[in-house]
Amino acid sequence: MKECYYTPIPEGEKHDQDSWLSVFEHCSGKAQSPINIDTYKVFYEPKLTPIKLEGYDLTGSPALTLINNGHTLQLSLPNSMRIMRGFDHVYVAAQLHFHWGTKEVPGSEHTIDHVHFPAEIHVVHYNSKYVDLIEAASKADGLAVLGGFIGIGLHDNDNYEKILSALTDISIEESDTEIPGFNVRHLLPDSLDRFYRYNGSLTTPPCFQTVSWTVFNDSIRVSRRQLAALEDTLKTEHNKLLSKNFRAPQLLHGRKVLASFQTESTTGKAREAPTPETQDYKITESSGHILAIIFGVLFAVTMLVFSMYTYLQQKKYSKLKKDSKQNVVYKPAAVEEGMDQTTVTVT
Ligand SMILES: [Zn+2]
Secondary structure, three states: HHHHHHOOOOOOOOOHHHHHHHHHHHHHOOOOOOOOOOOOEEEOOOOOOOOOOOOOEEOOOOOEEEOOOOOOOEOOOOOOEEEEEEEOOEEEEEEEEEEOOOOOOOOOOOOOOOOOOOEEEEEEEEEOOOOOHHHHOOOOOOOOEEEEEEEEEEEOOOOHHHHOOOOOOOOOOEEEEEEEEHHHHOOOOOOOOOEEEEEEEEOOOOOOOOEEEEEEOOOOHHHHHHHHHHHHHEEHHOOOOOOOOOOEEEOOOOOOOOEEOOOOHOOOOOOOOOHHHHHHHHHOOHHHHHHHHHHOOOOOOOHHHHHHHHHHHHHHHHHHHHHHHHHHOOOOHHHHHHHHHHHHHHH
16 A cells, blocks of 8 residues: 555655656646645635544554554554545545654644644545545545644653554564554544645655645644654664655645634634744744844844933933032032942833
């Protein structure tokens, strides 16, 4: 099944996404993924059917196969896991996998208002009217992928630990292991009601434009330690670290992104502020620039007020000095010291 997602790319070109375009014709299509989701440009669509999952609550047995395929960390899923509602057809789960970056570079594929999250989970499903993932992958209505953003929280995420604790067993490329089944629903955000929907593609060659994407608005949290395990454990070819396995956002080319909920573009309400745990990791270069400008302006205003105050104080002081020279024959030194102290205290 993984071959469907990861067609071998010539050596040396594996991480050169530009080279995909010349080798795989679909990768230069006009409905590619991932995308940036501009929350001011999405369309609120109240008729979007809420996602209803079935069979996600797996028991310990049978075990699930976890593989490091050299491109991602992938968990095979049983076909008893399905999306029952949300689309015109039932979609059957095949696998889930992750995209991540490094400690310095957040590695989600989709971005929200140009902000990357540290990582992203994709749960891949295929239309039940097709035999399997491979057959469905090239069909217009073939695939439905659920995407969730992974941020950093204060505590270990016990559900993610079921996968992450096995990473050291599969650090070598093309190795796999078995882990007990568990409730896969818990790898997704608590609320599945708030999501974005658009038509896109596989984010790796052959880039078939056959994916109905659902990107959840609410993120999932793992601890910093857990994210570091994802970023620093797996190896790819030549024993190189497997990281930054995300594709850059692609152009929309006129595609509409629907939202199942109202955003500021439709209500004028401010977007929910990021929590302190995730805020640091959600700052992009552009928002960094904006912050720099804001602090710069604040600093300039402070300096201006300070200068004006100092000027007025000096004016007042010189006037008093002038007056005192005119009216008082003897002026105690304490007066001037007191005035200096006042100036220092107020400033
Ligand atoms: Zn993916």
